Amino acid sequence: xxxxxxxxxxxxxxxxxxxxxxxxxxxxxxxxxxxxxxxxxxxxxxxxxxxxxxxxxxxxxxxxxxxxxxxxxxxxxxxxxxxxxxxxxxxxxxxxxxxxxxxxxxxxxxxxxxxxxxxxxxxxxxxxxxxxxxxxxxxxxxxxxxxx
Numbered sequence: 001x002x003x004x005x006x007x008x009x010x011x012x013x014x015x016x017x018x019x020x021x022x023x024x025x026x027x028x029x030x031x032x033x034x035x036x037x038x039x040x041x042x043x044x045x046x047x048x049x050x051x052x053x054x055x056x057x058x059x060x061x062x063x064x065x066x067x068x069x070x071x072x073x074x075x076x077x078x079x080x081x082x083x084x085x086x087x088x089x090x091x092x093x094x095x096x097x098x099x100x101x102x103x104x105x106x107x108x109x110x111x112x113x114x115x116x117x118x119x120x121x122x123x124x125x126x127x128x129x130x131x132x133x134x135x136x137x138x139x140x141x142x143x144x145x146x147x148x
Contacts, residue, residue: 068106070099071139074124076115092124096131104132111139 072092073081080087082095099106108128112121128136 065103068099068103069109070096070106071109071111072096072124072128073111074113074116074120076113078116078120080124093127093131096128096133100132105135106133107135107137108133109137109139 071083073084075081080089080092082092087095096108099108110121110124110128112124125136
């Protein structure tokens with residue numbers, strides 16, 4: 001009986017208070033630090049504010065206007081689209097000429113379906129050149145890179 005009493009005494013709350021280890025549980029501390037880090041990462045970009053400065057006005061602007069870009073697309077049926085809007089072939093040259101007259105720096109990007117005949121693409125490129133536009137780019141899909 002005495003051995004049983006001694007065993008129960010060791011398990012009682014009174015005796016465990018004296019035998020407690022004084023270690024800090026780091027898991028809640030790490031959780032709090034990570035939450036604070038996330039809060040600061042989200043809040044920091046919102047805190048940036050520029051200075052309010054009353055700038056003087058000038059007749060000329062030193063900032064350049066952005067270069068206008070026009071995307072001309074041809075689907076597999078040969079239908080032409082300018083900026084996503086369907087255009088007849090006979091209206092294409094006057095439309096591109098209007099873009100050129102508005103800003104001589106205009107760039108035309110050609111996006112043609114791979115099934116479109118090469119001659120049709122060359123004809124479209126010729127129409128772009130006839131409109132006076134000499135900046136012409138081709139939009140293509142990149143090929144997948146293979147690792148060696």
